[in-house]
Amino acid sequence: MSKRLLSIPMALIALSCLYPLFFALNNALKTNKEDILNRFGLATSPTFENFTQAWTRSHLSDYFLNSVTATVGAVLLLMLLASMAGFALAILRFPLRHLVFIAILASLMIPVQVVLVPFYKTVIAFGLLNTRIGLILSYTAFFLPFSIYLMTSFYAGLPRELTEAARIDGARFWQVWWFVMLPLGKPALITLGILNALYCWNDVLISLLVLQDKRTLMVGIAALRGEYTTNIPLLSAGIVLAALPIVAIYLIFQRQIVNGIATGAVKG
Amino acid sequence: MSPERRTAWAFLAPSLVLIAIFRIAPLIWGAQLSLTDARGITPGAFIGLENYRELAFDPAFRDSISNTILLIATLPVWVCFPLLLAILIHQGVPGGRFYRATYFFPAILSSVIVGSIFNTLLRRDGAVNAALKLVGIAPTDWLGSSHTALLSLIAVQLWATFGMSLLIFLAGLSTVPQDMIEAARLDGARLRHLVWFIIIPALRPIIEFVAVVTTIGILTSMFGLIYVLTAGGPGTSTTLPEFLIWLELGKLNRPGYAAAISMVLFALMAGLAWAQIRIMQRNADV
Numbered sequence: 001m002s003k004r005l006l007s008i009p010m011a012l013i014a015l016s017c018l019y020p021l022f023f024a025l026n027n028a029l030k031t032n033k034e035d036i037l038n039r040f041g042l043a044t045s046p047t048f049e050n051f052t053q054a055w056t057r058s059h060l061s062d063y064f065l066n067s068v069t070a071t072v073g074a075v076l077l078l079m080l081l082a083s084m085a086g087f088a089l090a091i092l093r094f095p096l097r098h099l100v101f102i103a104i105l106a107s108l109m110i111p112v113q114v115v116l117v118p119f120y121k122t123v124i125a126f127g128l129l130n131t132r133i134g135l136i137l138s139y140t141a142f143f144l145p146f147s148i149y150l151m152t153s154f155y156a157g158l159p160r161e162l163t164e165a166a167r168i169d170g171a172r173f174w175q176v177w178w179f180v181m182l183p184l185g186k187p188a189l190i191t192l193g194i195l196n197a198l199y200c201w202n203d204v205l206i207s208l209l210v211l212q213d214k215r216t217l218m219v220g221i222a223a224l225r226g227e228y229t230t231n232i233p234l235l236s237a238g239i240v241l242a243a244l245p246i247v248a249i250y251l252i253f254q255r256q257i258v259n260g261i262a263t264g265a266v267k268g
Numbered sequence: 269m270s271p272e273r274r275t276a277w278a279f280l281a282p283s284l285v286l287i288a289i290f291r292i293a294p295l296i297w298g299a300q301l302s303l304t305d306a307r308g309i310t311p312g313a314f315i316g317l318e319n320y321r322e323l324a325f326d327p328a329f330r331d332s333i334s335n336t337i338l339l340i341a342t343l344p345v346w347v348c349f350p351l352l353l354a355i356l357i358h359q360g361v362p363g364g365r366f367y368r369a370t371y372f373f374p375a376i377l378s379s380v381i382v383g384s385i386f387n388t389l390l391r392r393d394g395a396v397n398a399a400l401k402l403v404g405i406a407p408t409d410w411l412g413s414s415h416t417a418l419l420s421l422i423a424v425q426l427w428a429t430f431g432m433s434l435l436i437f438l439a440g441l442s443t444v445p446q447d448m449i450e451a452a453r454l455d456g457a458r459l460r461h462l463v464w465f466i467i468i469p470a471l472r473p474i475i476e477f478v479a480v481v482t483t484i485g486i487l488t489s490m491f492g493l494i495y496v497l498t499a500g501g502p503g504t505s506t507t508l509p510e511f512l513i514w515l516e517l518g519k520l521n522r523p524g525y526a527a528a529i530s531m532v533l534f535a536l537m538a539g540l541a542w543a544q545i546r547i548m549q550r551n552a553d554v
Binding site: 004006007010011013014016017018020021023024027039040081082084085087088089092093094095097100101102104105106107108109110111113114115116117118119120121122126137138140141142144145148149172173174177198201202203204205218219221222225232235236239242243246247249250254257258261 | 271272273275276277279280282283284286287289290291292293294295297298301353356361362363366367368369370371372373374376377378379380381382384385386387388389393394395398399427431432435436439488489491492495496509510513514517523526527530531533534537538541542544545548549
């Protein structure tokens with residue numbers, strides 16, 4: 001009985017989690033005039049005009065492309081580097097192994113805010129300002145430690161016999177990585193790829209600094225909010241377009257996302 | 269050098285170079301910069317702790333610190349609310365899987381998206397006030413009044429992140445031995461006894477972890493939300509150190525001063541992050 005009663009507040013909280021995005025979608029389907037007259041009512045005669053305007057005239061299509069390039073590039077690089085580093089730290093034996101692992105984890109202590117000024121100067125010094133490759137490298141540098149952590153703990157959980165058997169068969173160490181560890185690491189790599197895709201896609205601070213004249217989608221949305229303070233339906237259309245890929249990824253990969261988050265706290 | 273060592277260093281090199289260039293070197297550079305009076309692009313002279321002394325008397329900085337303290341004071345809510353929901357889901361409230369997926373949904377959205385939506389909801393001529401007007405309640409300027417702006421920011425951030433803590437708690441709850449709970453239940457223990465005497469003691473390391481991660485989040489991951497929801501205002505009422513660094517960088521004329529604020533943030537962060545790293549290292553048992 002008491003469980004039934006608890007369902008009411010829990011359902012209300014669930015509703016509150018879904019409503020804001022629905023609210024934005026509903027707004028996006030209104031005309032500006034309708035929205036001013038009726039802030040939260042349902043759209044009476046839905047129109048897609050706002051979506052086309054946001055996509056073309058407000059340049060969201062360009063920003064979208066910038067975000068896709070940066071996200072895909074960074075995610076691929078992160079998967080490659082984290083798999084290599086995780087293999088080295090978990091499987092190979094070399095002096096300073098523990099120290100390197102701790103040093104990589106310790107760099108988690110340096111979020112971008114803490115190094116904002118010198119990081120910005122570094123990006124300029126390497127000629128990476130306003131380049132997509134600069135954004136890709138920046139994302140990789142900032143999301144790498146957690147990814148290496150994830151891959152190291154995954155590989156550390158595999159039986160050592162796998163490596164030894166391959167070595168006895170005459171495989172070199174890089175071949176053990178390429179032919180044994182990379183395929184075996186697939187579940188962890190997928191988790192890591194999805195999580196990093198979320199982080200890169202959703203980032204605003206790093207792209208605000210590195211890609212100033214091109215803009216990623218999130219920076220574009222933030223700018224749209226400043227430029228069209230009176231046109232809520234147009235802004236809402238932009239919000240829905242920016243959220244759409246993430247919502248799709250969540251619906252498809254919910255299990256991996258949920259498990260990946262849990263691994264950070266409890267050994268998965 | 270043996271082939272094993274050579275491979276190890278070759279495989280680690282690209283990662284270490286990236287981390288060194290974009291994180292570690294900038295940290296050292298920033299520490300050095302914070303001791304100079306650098307203006308614009310000209311490298312400044314060494315002025316010792318002058319920037320830090322000035323910070324101590326900067327009203328904007330002092331406000332950002334007191335806002336941070338206020339935020340951290342609400343930490344129990346950030347921990348207990350998702351913990352309670354996680355326990356209810358774990359104890360088999362009907363529809364638990366749906367709730368888990370739904371509660372986590374806001375956490376996948378960008379802070380820019382969350383901030384923009386809540387801006388349209390909470391602004392003076394927004395939907396919340398329009399709804400309140402219908403039932404005859406006078407509108408409140410949720411984001412524009414210094415009494416409610418910080419509270420609104422906290423509420424929106426809590427909404428956007430509680431699903432993350434909930435997931436971590438659920439993962440922790442799955443390691444609590446179920447037979448212990450069953451045995452206690454057969455002995456006639458009520459849910460609140462179970463929670464107090466079995467679940468919370470068993471979850472202690474996880475609760476610590478969530479508290480640490482949440483505090484780090486309060487210090488370093490609110491930029492996006494502040495940027496679109498309140499822009500730090502009105503006045504300095506929603507300015508946090510990380511946003512202040514951004515504002516100082518935007519002025520571009522005093523990199524040394526901005527770097528000094530960064531160093532204070534780093535000092536606040538370092539102890540917390542170290543605790544988090546110890547927990548992660550323990551869990552990875554490498």
